[in-house]
Amino acid sequence: MNDSEDSQNRFKIGPEYRTLLSGASFLVDDGHIEEAEHIYRQALALAKLHGNDAEQEITLNELVKFLRARGRAGETDLLINQVGITDSKAQKLNTTESNLMNVIVVGSSAGGVEALSLLLGGLPDDLPAAVFVVQQTPGHSPSELAKMLNERSKLLVAIPENGETFLPRRVYLAPPNQHLIVKRGTVCLGNGPKENRSRPAIDVLFRTAAHAYDSHVIGVILSGVLNDGTAGMMSIKTHGGTSIVQDPDEAVFDGMPRSAIAFTKVDHILKAAEIGPVLGSLVAQKLQEKGETTTMPEYRDQADVGEVGGPGIDNVAPYAPSAQTCPSCGGAVWQIQEQSLTLFKCHTGHSYTAELMLEEQSEAVDAAAWKLLRSIDENIHLRKKLATWARTTGRIEEAEFHEMQAVDAEKQSQTFRSLILSNDKGRD
Amino acid sequence: MPDEPKIEPANNEAKVPAKDTFRILIVDTIENTLQLKMACKKAGHSVVAAHKIDEAIAFLDNEDHADVIVCAAYLEDESMFDFLKQVRNNPIHKKSMFMILSLAPGPAGIVANSSTKAAGRLLGANAFVSMPVFNAELLIDEVRKLLPLVPILEQERQRQDSDSKAT
Numbered sequence: 001m002n003d004s005e006d007s008q009n010r011f012k013i014g015p016e017y018r019t020l021l022s023g024a025s026f027l028v029d030d031g032h033i034e035e036a037e038h039i040y041r042q043a044l045a046l047a048k049l050h051g052n053d054a055e056q057e058i059t060l061n062e063l064v065k066f067l068r069a070r071g072r073a074g075e076t077d078l079l080i081n082q083v084g085i086t087d088s089k090a091q092k093l094n095t096t097e098s099n100l101m102n103v104i105v106v107g108s109s110a111g112g113v114e115a116l117s118l119l120l121g122g123l124p125d126d127l128p129a130a131v132f133v134v135q136q137t138p139g140h141s142p143s144e145l146a147k148m149l150n151e152r153s154k155l156l157v158a159i160p161e162n163g164e165t166f167l168p169r170r171v172y173l174a175p176p177n178q179h180l181i182v183k184r185g186t187v188c189l190g191n192g193p194k195e196n197r198s199r200p201a202i203d204v205l206f207r208t209a210a211h212a213y214d215s216h217v218i219g220v221i222l223s224g225v226l227n228d229g230t231a232g233m234m235s236i237k238t239h240g241g242t243s244i245v246q247d248p249d250e251a252v253f254d255g256m257p258r259s260a261i262a263f264t265k266v267d268h269i270l271k272a273a274e275i276g277p278v279l280g281s282l283v284a285q286k287l288q289e290k291g292e293t294t295t296m297p298e299y300r301d302q303a304d305v306g307e308v309g310g311p312g313i314d315n316v317a318p319y320a321p322s323a324q325t326c327p328s329c330g331g332a333v334w335q336i337q338e339q340s341l342t343l344f345k346c347h348t349g350h351s352y353t354a355e356l357m358l359e360e361q362s363e364a365v366d367a368a369a370w371k372l373l374r375s376i377d378e379n380i381h382l383r384k385k386l387a388t389w390a391r392t393t394g395r396i397e398e399a400e401f402h403e404m405q406a407v408d409a410e411k412q413s414q415t416f417r418s419l420i421l422s423n424d425k426g427r428d
Numbered sequence: 429m430p431d432e433p434k435i436e437p438a439n440n441e442a443k444v445p446a447k448d449t450f451r452i453l454i455v456d457t458i459e460n461t462l463q464l465k466m467a468c469k470k471a472g473h474s475v476v477a478a479h480k481i482d483e484a485i486a487f488l489d490n491e492d493h494a495d496v497i498v499c500a501a502y503l504e505d506e507s508m509f510d511f512l513k514q515v516r517n518n519p520i521h522k523k524s525m526f527m528i529l530s531l532a533p534g535p536a537g538i539v540a541n542s543s544t545k546a547a548g549r550l551l552g553a554n555a556f557v558s559m560p561v562f563n564a565e566l567l568i569d570e571v572r573k574l575l576p577l578v579p580i581l582e583q584e585r586q587r588q589d590s591d592s593k594a595t
Contacts, residue, residue: 015502016532016540022507023547032550042543 017046017055021062028066040066057167064156101168102129102283103182103213107202107232109136109224111252113145115272116222120153120171122276127155129218129283131171132187132209134180134200136228146173162189174200182209193349194328196228196356203351206232215240218282220275223251227259227341227353234338237264242282244268244275263341319345326350327360369420373413380409432486433478436465444472450575451476453494455484455511456529460500460562467564468571479503481511488521495578496525496571501544502532509551516552525554525574529567533560 020043027036040063047055108116116135123131135145149157149171157171160180166172166187174180174189179200181188195201202221206229209217219236221229223246233243245266248254260266270278319334326333326346336343344352352360383406390399438449452468453476454461461477468475476494478484481503488494497515501508508528515521528548532540537560545556554577557570 015504015506016530016544019501019503019506019508020540020543020547023509023544023551026509026513026551027547030551035546035550039543039547042539046539046543 017043017059020046021059024062024066033070037066060156101213102216102218102286103209104129104131104218104220104279104283105182105205105209105232105236106131106133106220106222107136107206107224107229107256108133108222109198109202109228109253109256111223113148115246115251117149117152118272119220119222119275119279120149120155120157122273122279123153123155124277124280125154126169127280127283128168128287129279130166130168130187131155132174132180132182132205133157133171134174134202134205136198136200136202136224149173160187160189163187174205176200179204181205182212184212193346193351195349195351196226196353197328197360198228201351202229203232207235210235210239210241213241215242216286217241218244218279218286220244220246220279221256221260222246222272223253224256225253226255226355226359227263229256230259230263230341231338231343231351231353233260233264233266234341242267242286244270244278246275247271263339324357327352327357327364366420369416373416373420376409376413376416380406380413383409432490433476433483435492436469436475436477438472438474439469448575449473450495450578451493452571453478453484453487453497453524455479455481455497455499455503455508457500457503460564463562463564464498464567467568471568471572481506481508484511485514488515488518491520493521494524496527496574498527498529498567498571501528501530501540509547512548512551512553523579525578526552527555527557527571527574528553530556530558531560531562532558 020039024036024039024043027033027039040059044056044059044063047059106116106119112135116133120131133149143159146157146159153171155169155171157173159175160166160172164187165185166182172180172187177191177199179190179192181190181204190204192199192204195203206217206219209219210232217236217239219229219233219241221233221244237243243260243264243266245257245260245268247269248257248261250271251257257269261269268278319336322333322335322344324333324344325331326348328350329346329348331346331348331350333344333346336345342354344354344357383402387399387402387406390396390402435451438444449472451474454464454468455478456464458479461479465475465477476484476487476492478487481499484497484499499508499511512526512528515524515526528544530537530541530544537558541556541558545558548556555570555574557567559566
């Protein structure tokens with residue numbers, strides 16, 4: 001009885017929700033904009049309750065079209081979170097669609113926002129692939145960034161929820177302070193250790209995507225300083241994926257593109273505006289080449305030490321000790337040689353390229369120097385106080401001792417101060 | 429061209445005074461229209477039953493008239509709102525009473541019904557009826573509430589017609 005009632009309910013709700021969509025469009029025609037929006041949102045909720053992904057997709061597209069037509073493209077990123085997909089559907093997607101899916105991962109840092117919006121703007125609107133983006137130094141609030149990208153992109157840009165089933169023709173943007181992790185069929189957010197001082201980190205996204213989708217991954221590196229993304233791009237290439245790098249001559253900061261070109265075999269070097277169309281044709285090509293993704297490989301490249309980035313204190317055996325300590329947590333650091341790139345990783349998972357390790361250390365030296373100076377100054381201050389107290393109680397000898405010591409300390413302080421300041425000048 | 433549905437007269441035994449009889453156009457599933465047709469005819473109304481909106485429009489386009497139109501919101505591949513819009517934009521039929529019937533049950537039904545009702549009101553529907561399970565008698569009661577609002581009765585129209593023919 002219950003079963004038949006259930007199936008009857010399902011049968012009837014489907015058409016009613018489609019009727020609602022047509023009602024909403026008539027309301028728009030009649031100028032009842034607010035009401036139409038309400039109906040669209042209700043239809044989306046209904047499609048969600050009804051549990052039909054195709055209907056959710058249709059409704060979502062209708063609502064996005066509606067919002068875009070009213071210049072409210074920026075609000076569309078919030079919608080994606082409202083669309084839940086039932087577990088059984090997600091499983092089905094995992095076994096069918098996601099196996100055929102291509103994954104595009106984009107890493108961008110300083111100066112990369114403009115390139116990123118050019119790239120997304122150039123993507124075809126029927127792209128049969130999911131796009132994941134880590135923008136390491138946003139320079140915008142994340143919602144502003146999503147809003148801005150939504151205005152430029154033909155695809156829906158959104159910040160995903162942890163564990164969400166991802167879909168083609170969508171752009172998933174890493175939220176602030178969380179890693180974006182690609183698994184088979186789902187996208188996860190993680191609070192794992194920072195890599196190259198970043199969370200979200202490009203390397204985490206690239207590495208996890210390479211492991212989940214092998215040769216069906218296309219990695220893109222845009223503007224940024226230093227060498228973030230190079231290790232991740234190596235993972236992608238090791239797994240048979242494709243790499244694209246923004247033309248360093250065009251990039252606002254050419255560090256990341258040049259590093260990727262120096263350390264990995266880059267397939268395409270392109271201007272930001274050319275990347276979108278090339279991605280479109282690469283994905284189409286990949287779909288034709290192979291029907292299904294190969295199974296998860298048994299091997300692991302050295303740089304890959306789990307999705308959270310750390311080997312764990314009991315599993316460091318394969319790596320070489322480095323005589324360094326982690327600038328972030330003080331843990332022991334191991335040296336990992338990934339082809340020609342040297343990586344430092346502590347057992348909790350903080351990861352640094354040699355250049356960044358040096359930068360972190362220089363900062364630590366600087367901080368330690370100021371700490372020393374602070375201690376001396378505090379010492380002088382205290383000795384002067386003690387001297388005053390001793391004088392007021394007639395202990396002249398004791399007072400003179402403290403005063404003498406304070407004078408010595410003041411000399412030390414001046415020497416260190418001038419040393420630190422001259423070093424600072426030298427560094428600038 | 430869809431088949432134009434036929435007008436089925438009220439049951440003879442209904443014995444309802446002519447001025448209290450109406451013509452009701454029903455657009456619903458085969459199963460529901462059968463029940464509703466029987467209930468309407470028993471109540472003394474003539475009935476036109478369509479299972480597709482195209483059929484209903486074919487009937488109306490022939491300048492045939494219905495006092496009350498009952499249209500289901502749950503027809504597969506049909507838009508009840510599209511039909512409502514066409515009726516309201518039609519100079520001949522725009523004054524017909526239009527009733528939306530929804531059967532969506534459960535939590536989804538609540539969402540569906542409130543939205544269908546709100547959109548229906550704005551787009552010119554006169555009544556909205558929702559029930560978890562189709563019940564023809566209940567629906568007839570709801571139709572009855574609309575009848576006093578029907579601007580021109582079928583019988584008056586017929587009388588006017590015959591009057592004009594007579595003169």
